Amino acid sequence: MKLLTLLKDLPKHTLTGSGQVKISHLECDSRRVLPGSCYIALKGTQADGHAFIPEAIRRGACAIVAESPCTQEARDGKVSWVEVNDSRLAVSLMGAAWNGHPSRHMSMIGVTGTNGKTTTAYIAHSLLKQSWLRAGLIGTIAYDNGEEITPSTHTTPGPLELEHLLKEMLENGCRGVAMEVSSHALDQERVAGINFNVGIFTNLTQDHLDYHHTMENYFQAKVKLFEQMAADTKSRRKPVAVINIDDAYGRRLAEMFSGRMAVKTYGSALGADFRMLVHHATARGSEYELEYKGKSYLVRVPLIGKFNMYNSLAALAAVICAGIPVRDAIASLQNIPQVPGRLELFTHPGGAQIFIDYAHTPDALENVCKTLKELCSRRLITVFGCGGNRDKGKRPLMGAVAARLSDACIVTSDNPRSEEPLSIINQITAGMPEGRYAIIPDRARAIATAIDQARLGDIVLIAGKGHENYQELSTGRIDFSDAKEVRRNMRIKDEFTQA
Numbered sequence: 181m182k183l184l185t186l187l188k189d190l191p192k193h194t195l196t197g198s199g200q201v202k203i204s205h206l207e208c209d210s211r212r213v214l215p216g217s218c219y220i221a222l223k224g225t226q227a228d229g230h231a232f233i234p235e236a237i238r239r240g241a242c243a244i245v246a247e248s249p250c251t252q253e254a255r256d257g258k259v260s261w262v263e264v265n266d267s268r269l270a271v272s273l274m275g276a277a278w279n280g281h282p283s284r285h286m287s288m289i290g291v292t293g294t295n296g297k298t299t300t301a302y303i304a305h306s307l308l309k310q311s312w313l314r315a316g317l318i319g320t321i322a323y324d325n326g327e328e329i330t331p332s333t334h335t336t337p338g339p340l341e342l343e344h345l346l347k348e349m350l351e352n353g354c355r356g357v358a359m360e361v362s363s364h365a366l367d368q369e370r371v372a373g374i375n376f377n378v379g380i381f382t383n384l385t386q387d388h389l390d391y392h393h394t395m396e397n398y399f400q401a402k403v404k405l406f407e408q409m410a411a412d413t414k415s416r417r418k419p420v421a422v423i424n425i426d427d428a429y430g431r432r433l434a435e436m437f438s439g440r441m442a443v444k445t446y447g448s449a450l451g452a453d454f455r456m457l458v459h460h461a462t463a464r465g466s467e468y469e470l471e472y473k474g475k476s477y478l479v480r481v482p483l484i485g486k487f488n489m490y491n492s493l494a495a496l497a498a499v500i501c502a503g504i505p506v507r508d509a510i511a512s513l514q515n516i517p518q519v520p521g522r523l524e525l526f527t528h529p530g531g532a533q534i535f536i537d538y539a540h541t542p543d544a545l546e547n548v549c550k551t552l553k554e555l556c557s558r559r560l561i562t563v564f565g566c567g568g569n570r571d572k573g574k575r576p577l578m579g580a581v582a583a584r585l586s587d588a589c590i591v592t593s594d595n596p597r598s599e600e601p602l603s604i605i606n607q608i609t610a611g612m613p614e615g616r617y618a619i620i621p622d623r624a625r626a627i628a629t630a631i632d633q634a635r636l637g638d639i640v641l642i643a644g645k646g647h648e649n650y651q652e653l654s655t656g657r658i659d660f661s662d663a664k665e666v667r668r669n670m671r672i673k674d675e676f677t678q679a
């Protein structure tokens with residue numbers, strides 16, 4: 181493709197050299213540059229890609245996109261140079277053009293918010309598939325291109341990988357896509373080339389302050405998704421914001437955008453467009469009354485917890501806005517899959533119930549503990565830790581929540597990364613009353629102990645790692661799965677009980 185074609189959608193930029201040069205591939209990593217590549221230099225957290233421009237030219241790049249003016253070396257080598265204000269924005273827009281703007285040909289549902297993105301995207305994906313046969317999924321656990329499912333590298337991949345994935349989805353016959361849009365992705369313009377039809381905002385509570393520093397910055401990152409949609413003139417249909425107005429930040433967001441774009445609100449608040457009325461929870465699922473356009477519908481979802489009613493309501497609202505008939509969407513909710521590691525139930529031979537869940541924020545842990553406590557006839561035993569090299573402020577808050585809502589807590593390691601496991605644990609227990617917890621840093625041993633202690637009527641919650649099949653230690657990643665540990669310990673207890 182010609183360089184000039186790739187620059188069509190770019191905001192103000194300066195081209196030095198020829199725009200007619202043929203590009204063989206777009207690349208942000210100098211180590212992967214090939215003859216004919218266009219290298220886009222990005223300023224990152226670990227490195228500044230501008231430092232690798234000479235290497236990219238040496239490897240045969242025929243065009244450079246950078247936030248600095250053209251160098252003599254590039255002029256001498258007849259390398260074309262595009263100076264831009266924001267190379268992250270440039271790579272996303274160029275990536276979309278390179279792949280033929282696949283998002284413009286599918287119904288794109290983007291999900292943002294602190295908690296519930298993966299669950300909501302899974303539900304929406306299942307509803308889309310049941311109505312339209314093929315649909316794509318992009319998120320924390322896996323990418324589904326309509327034909328093949330691969331484990332994810334990021335919740336929202338980098339723009340080049342993302343646009344390529346969307347192109348595959350379109351080629352595979354997907355009519356719709358449900359994708360998670362992380363705050364990191366929004367801040368780094370990873371989704372700037374995507375035309376979203378529906379944007380969901382689930383909620384906003386503390387997380388990722390290691391990256392965003394303040395809740396306001398974190399909120400503003402989320403706002404970018406809706407700014408982008410409000411400014412979109414290329415989507416086939418008018419974009420719709422689907423916003424939870426039972427959340428304070430959601431109410432703020434809805435106010436910011438009403439009048440600027442179509443806003444559909446959901447929640448139990450008076451005036452919500454998709455309003456959840458009477459609700460009822462059982463150990464196997466939930467029921468609620470949905471009020472929409474003056475009509476009332478009974479909604480049944482095979483998921484437990486009030487927060488999951490919100491996730492299902494968000495997904496329902498989104499697919500209805502994308503064009504799926506209300507009754508079809510509601511009926512399809514009966515067939516949604518278990519989301520791996522999200523309140524995943526394992527039943528113990530001794531009669532206890534063991535749940536694996538991905539709660540790794542104070543709000544998530546509070547919701548999950550409350551949900552399980554209501555279902556529990558005896559003790560709630562919570563096993564959890566916090567990830568290393570991430571938001572430290574949430575550690576004592578998670579400790580306080582777990583201690584307040586559980587009958588027993590075992591504080592253990594999550595992914596310590598380069599931090600000292602005991603130091604993370606001490607920051608967690610700083611929020612817990614003395615005597616309300618045990619410390620077992622080895623996660624496998626912590627799980628084994630909780631299962632061993634559990635009796636008929638008890639619930640064991642193993643929180644924080646959900647679907648993850650590894651543990652990230654200072655020495656690197658090791659294989660580790662909460663689900664495997666649970667199964668192993670259930671077997672041991674079963675053999676012991678039968679002996």
Ligand SMILES: CC(=O)N[C@H]1[C@@H](OP(=O)(O)OP(=O)(O)OC[C@H]2O[C@@H](n3ccc(=O)[nH]c3=O)[C@H](O)[C@@H]2O)O[C@H](CO)[C@@H](O)[C@@H]1O[C@H](C)C(=O)N[C@@H](C)C(=O)N[C@H](CCC(=O)O)C(=O)O
Nearest residue numbers: 208209210222224225226227229232334335336338362364
């Ligand atoms: C903090 C962060 O998000 N970093 C992401 C970012 O990396 P970066 O820009 O900081 O990269 P860098 O290492 O500083 O390098 C800068 C540039 O120099 C280039 N380079 C570097 C070395 C070299 O020799 N040559 C060269 O060209 C690099 O390719 C890069 O383009 O861009 C990279 C490529 O897209 C990502 O892989 C990387 O994700 C890291 C691994 C990460 O852990 N990200 C997490 C925090 C994240 O994004 N998480 C969210 C989920 C959060 C949630 O659950 O809500 C996600 O969407 O997954």
Ligand SMILES: Nc1ncnc2c1ncn2[C@@H]1O[C@H](COP(=O)(O)OP(=O)(O)OP(=O)(O)O)[C@@H](O)[C@H]1O
Nearest residue numbers: 294295296297298299320487537538539544547548
């Ligand atoms: N709507 C919700 N409100 C509050 N907590 C929720 C909600 N949905 C899920 N949770 C809790 O948050 C955890 C993570 O849920 P999920 O994976 O769906 O969210 P996510 O936003 O994708 O998270 P991440 O950003 O880590 O990928 C769940 O395991 C559950 O404990």
Ligand SMILES: N[C@H](CCC[C@H](N)C(=O)O)C(=O)O
Nearest residue numbers: 540566567570594595644645
């Ligand atoms: N998406 C989340 C995942 C956290 C999962 C938890 N197990 C941890 O490692 O902290 C994050 O990047 O903060």
Ligand SMILES: [Mg+2]
Nearest residue numbers: 297298320335
């Ligand atoms: Mg997720």
